[in-house]
Amino acid sequence: MAHEHTGDCRQIFAALSEYLDMTLPVESCADLEEHLKDCPPCIEFLNSLRQTVSLCKDCDPIEKPEPLPEPSRDRLRDAYQKAIAARASG
Amino acid sequence: MERDQEIEITRRLLAGDPEAFDRFVEHFRGKIFNYSWLMCGQRDDAEEVAQETLMNVFENLGQLREPDRVRPWVFRIAKNACLTKRRRSVFAPSKEISLDQLMPVRHQEGDGFRLEIADWTHLPEDEAMRAELKREVQRAIRNLPELYRPVILLRDVEGLSTQETAQILDLNEDAVKTRLHRARLAVRKELDARLRREQTVEA
Numbered sequence: 160m161a162h163e164h165t166g167d168c169r170q171i172f173a174a175l176s177e178y179l180d181m182t183l184p185v186e187s188c189a190d191l192e193e194h195l196k197d198c199p200p201c202i203e204f205l206n207s208l209r210q211t212v213s214l215c216k217d218c219d220p221i222e223k224p225e226p227l228p229e230p231s232r233d234r235l236r237d238a239y240q241k242a243i244a245a246r247a248s249g
Numbered sequence: 250m251e252r253d254q255e256i257e258i259t260r261r262l263l264a265g266d267p268e269a270f271d272r273f274v275e276h277f278r279g280k281i282f283n284y285s286w287l288m289c290g291q292r293d294d295a296e297e298v299a300q301e302t303l304m305n306v307f308e309n310l311g312q313l314r315e316p317d318r319v320r321p322w323v324f325r326i327a328k329n330a331c332l333t334k335r336r337r338s339v340f341a342p343s344k345e346i347s348l349d350q351l352m353p354v355r356h357q358e359g360d361g362f363r364l365e366i367a368d369w370t371h372l373p374e375d376e377a378m379r380a381e382l383k384r385e386v387q388r389a390i391r392n393l394p395e396l397y398r399p400v401i402l403l404r405d406v407e408g409l410s411t412q413e414t415a416q417i418l419d420l421n422e423d424a425v426k427t428r429l430h431r432a433r434l435a436v437r438k439e440l441d442a443r444l445r446r447e448q449t450v451e452a
Contacts, residue, residue, distance in 0.1 A: 172352055176430035182411070200364045204353060207369040211437040214386050215405035220283035221387055224296055227278060231300055235274060238307035243265045245311060 167194050171201055175208055250276050252320065252408065259316040274303060281327045284402055285334070287390050294334040302327040321413040324403060328417055344394050351434035353441075367444035382440065389439035390432075397432035404429050 171194050177183040178191055195202055250258075255276065261269035278299045285298035305326045313322055354365040373379060390401060403414040404425070411429075415422045 169348075169352070173348055173430070176433055177426060180411075182426070200355070200362060203366065203369070204364060207366060207441060208433060208437050210369050210372060211386075211433055211440055212405060214382060214440070215390075215401060215433070215436065216408065218383050218386050218406055220279060220286075221384055222283070222286050222292065222295075224278060224282040224299060227274065232274070235300075235303050235307055236270065238304055239262075239270055239310070242307055242310035246263070247265075 168198065168201055171195075171198075172204070175205055176212075178205075179209055179212060256316050256319060259313075259319040263310070263313070263316060277306070277323055278303060280407070281323070284324070284327055284407070285331045287387065287402060287406075288331050288398060289334050290391060291334075298327060298330045298334055301330045305330070320407065321409055321417055324407065324409070325417045328399065345396065346394065346431050346435060348431070348434075351431065351438055353438075367441045367448055369441075369444070372444075373447075382443075385440055385443050386436060389436040392439070393432055393435055397428050397435065400425055400428040401432035401436070405433070 171191055174183055174187060174191060178188065183191065195205070258269050258272050258276070262273050281299040281302050282295045286292065286295035289295060289298070302323065306323055309326075313319060355362040356365065373382065390398060390406075393401065399418055400414060400420075403409045403417060404411065409417070411422050411425050414420075414429075415425045418425070420428075
């Protein structure tokens with residue numbers, strides 16, 4: 160009757176991100192791992208969430224900005240040089 | 250560029266190195282563009298947000314005391330620039346998604362149950378398919394309620410800490426954790442639907 164504890168599954172479901180981020184308090188972490196031991200559906204779900212997070216982290220921009228127009232770059236450089244001058248004199 | 254390289258470039262920028270200026274602009278312009286494109290959904294707006302943010306960054310460079318804090322500092326400015334640009338549903342409250350909506354469907358099977366989810370143990374390995382999955386991730390992020398979008402962008406895409414994200418968005422850390430979890434679950438759900446469609450075709 161390993162998988163009848165649906166209430167537990169729900170509780171575990173709410174804590175999975177913190178578990179993956181390793182920010183779950185030690186005690187809750189132990190409870191969660193105890194549950195995972197005999198709940199393959201929760202393990203399967205956790206794996207899908209782990210892969211999702213890794214895809215998000217690995218998600219390079221697909222859209223890139225147009226090359227920066229020279230007048231815009233000049234305005235930025237002016238602001239930068241003023242800031243550096245202010246630092247030097249301040 | 251890794252975060253430690255970014256900090257090093259910022260140190261050189263603050264020391265007045267002109268080469269560091271170009272690298273800093275190149276690096277952060279891409280990042281801010283990506284953030285605001287996913288936040289506002291408009292290419293023109295994203296270009297403008299990037300330019301306005303960088304302008305603000307340089308005008309206020311004197312306030313950046315610790316180069317280590319450069320990424321959260323820049324994103325705080327970018328977030329504010331983004332808020333002035335958003336066009337859609339400014340006054341519409343952004344809906345919370347309940348955890349129940351994000352839990353997979355379960356089927357009773359013998360003594361236990363089976364989840365209705367894709368097979369995540371064999372994700373596509375070839376480059377074209379990986380690229381397609383990443384596009385799906387970006388689509389899913391863009392479709393998130395506005396409440397969740399900045400949290401997943403800052404925490405997972407930009408790799409900022411819970412504390413840094415909380416400071417940028419004026420939230421407490423618990424709210425960041427809750428929203429991040431729901432954002433990830435919602436993205437997972439969209440990817441799962443996509444994978445299942447593909448796996449059904451293959452089968």
